[in-house]
Amino acid sequence: MIWASWNDFWAMGGYGLYVWGSYSVVALVLLLEVRAAGQRQRRAIAQVHEHKEDTDI
Amino acid sequence: MLKIFHWAAPQTFYPLAGKLWRPFAVLAAALALAALYLGFFVAPTDFQQGEGYRIIFVHVPASWMSMVIYLAMAFWAFLGFTFNTRLSGMMTQALAPTGALFTFLSLWTGALWGKPMWGAWWVWDARLTSELILFFLYMGYIALTSAIDDPRRADKAGGLLALVGAVNVPIIYFSVKWWNTLHQGASVSVTKGSSMAQTMLWAMLLMALAFWAYSIAMALYRVRSIILERERHTHWAQEVAA
Numbered sequence: 001m002i003w004a005s006w007n008d009f010w011a012m013g014g015y016g017l018y019v020w021g022s023y024s025v026v027a028l029v030l031l032l033e034v035r036a037a038g039q040r041q042r043r044a045i046a047q048v049h050e051h052k053e054d055t056d057i
Numbered sequence: 058m059l060k061i062f063h064w065a066a067p068q069t070f071y072p073l074a075g076k077l078w079r080p081f082a083v084l085a086a087a088l089a090l091a092a093l094y095l096g097f098f099v100a101p102t103d104f105q106q107g108e109g110y111r112i113i114f115v116h117v118p119a120s121w122m123s124m125v126i127y128l129a130m131a132f133w134a135f136l137g138f139t140f141n142t143r144l145s146g147m148m149t150q151a152l153a154p155t156g157a158l159f160t161f162l163s164l165w166t167g168a169l170w171g172k173p174m175w176g177a178w179w180v181w182d183a184r185l186t187s188e189l190i191l192f193f194l195y196m197g198y199i200a201l202t203s204a205i206d207d208p209r210r211a212d213k214a215g216g217l218l219a220l221v222g223a224v225n226v227p228i229i230y231f232s233v234k235w236w237n238t239l240h241q242g243a244s245v246s247v248t249k250g251s252s253m254a255q256t257m258l259w260a261m262l263l264m265a266l267a268f269w270a271y272s273i274a275m276a277l278y279r280v281r282s283i284i285l286e287r288e289r290h291t292h293w294a295q296e297v298a299a
Contacts, residue, residue: 015107030271
């Protein structure tokens with residue numbers, strides 16, 4: 001095991017800010033992209049429904 | 058060959074992409090977990106950079122994806138100009154946001170790595186500057202295609218930008234050789250192999266594979282939205298959305 005304790009792990013040998021600043025932003029950006037893609041798909045489906053209602057009338 | 062054109066129809070590609078995106082998403086998550094485990098619990102401390110080097114496990118894969126996705130966009134744009142298939146332009150557009158995000162992440166993680174190791178968040182060196190230009194190319198592509206209302210014309214204009222901008226990719230890749238840069242040279246080379254410890258290399262390669270799978274899942278998922286947005290007036294789209 002590389003790490004003596006969890007504190008040791010989070011400290012990253014003094015580079016904690018840089019390492020976790022990198023990984024947290026990567027995780028955040030990818031999660032936001034996934035959420036945005038889900039919203040776009042739901043919006044696209046809703047648009048198709050709207051169009052159908054328009055033509056049905 | 059005819060089979061390819063069969064799948065190139067938005068109507069037939071929509072359900073295929075619907076089936077394919079999920080396995081790629083699961084694969085991406087599994088590979089990312091394995092990469093994180095190797096990168097944080099198995100890979101040893103670097104003798105020069107201490108624990109700070111662990112940024113490499115996301116920085117290099119994100120940078121690779123930023124270039125690979127742009128090349129993939131250029132490939133689809135080329136197919137679009139050659140065969141005039143509608144799906145090509147949709148795929149180009151589906152890839153752009155993911156590529157732009159990986160470019161941003163490459164720059165972001167690079168800044169956070171540069172500060173402790175070089176003493177600067179940013180330097181105007183050839184590698185960093187050409188990667189920043191890549192980010193602007195993505196932004197330009199997204200702005201251009203969303204500013205043109207007619208999707209087919211947007212595809213043509215955007216496709217041209219994707220093709221012309223692709224010359225920047227080899228410039229980024231070889232910048233560390235062609236110019237004297239502060240950025241270090243390639244850690245992995247086809248001709249010379251790797252200069253890294255085995256476990257470090259594996260963590261990085263697994264994360265790169267995770268990002269590949271993520272990007273494929275994302276493009277397949279997003280192209281379905283683009284297909285629906287463009288085909289909402291058709292009978293098949295209304296059946297699919299019902």
